[in-house]
Amino acid sequence: MRRSTLLALLVPASLLSACIVEAPGGSNPNERRQAVVTQVPPLSVKNGANFEDKVELVGATVQPGRIAPGDAARVTVYFKVLKPLEEDYLIFVHVEDAEGRMERLNADHKPAGGLYPTTQWKPGETVKDEFSILLPSGASSRALNLWMGFWHPETDARLQLKNPDAVRNDGRSRILLVQVPVEQR
Template identity: 70%
Template structure:
């Protein structure tokens, strides 16, 4: 498979950081739903197209800035188009790993949409925006970080399968490679 240019990979990979897990009691209000959904993916987002379990498509992502700086945060936004209702509440798992294997994995697992809109409340046709930050610790020896992600159901310890695995970069274990992001030295 041919890889997109480095600028596209950079823009699509800063997916870790601090994720605040907050749950709205009794489900999302209409105002919270409006804040957590979009009608159109912003034009600067990186297109993806990964189909997760036939339920959701990751249609795009943004990473700002497009280069990780140790000791600073990068903001990541994911855009999920809902294809089918989901009965379970999945977490978004995010693994940031040194492409050369010289640094420890950074996990940024979190509830979607800041905890305001669990996946069991996602409606077909909606596009749900999920935002979080990733943080690379100072002194990280990595030159490039891989950002892996997917949807994980903790009760059964299962991931939604990537239906179109031949069309997107993945590890064959339910982890989608969002991109590779360079690390400032």
């Protein structure tokens, strides 16, 4: 027996007709205002990158969640301290065009605005680090990749990524924190 014949026998004809549902908010201006936003909400990402069993990158937010050429975005990163760090590391941040068309922007910095060096971090703490990225005017990127990790400027050494299969990385202990969409004006 053909499937359509079987359906006709099992399901009443009144239930086989098409069903059209109108989406809410079509003509009410108040409902439309609730659906329109003036700014893309922050991007929030979870990560889990483990650096030498000493620091775990827990997650981050980027505000706003889309950046336009000439504008800045605020990045907040959260690190869980697993073991004491014997060296004062900088946090390196490489901002790159997702298509590789623009020159890399570096946003390397001391953690927590220089107020809390890594040698003072205590196991069990979650350290908040904030920094800004600025997209130059005239940039024609579709999206920006934010790569980051820990770097010791005197030895040029990086804290090594212990779980490269668990997070996006480039194989050189540089993790892809997030891809930020670029608004074209």
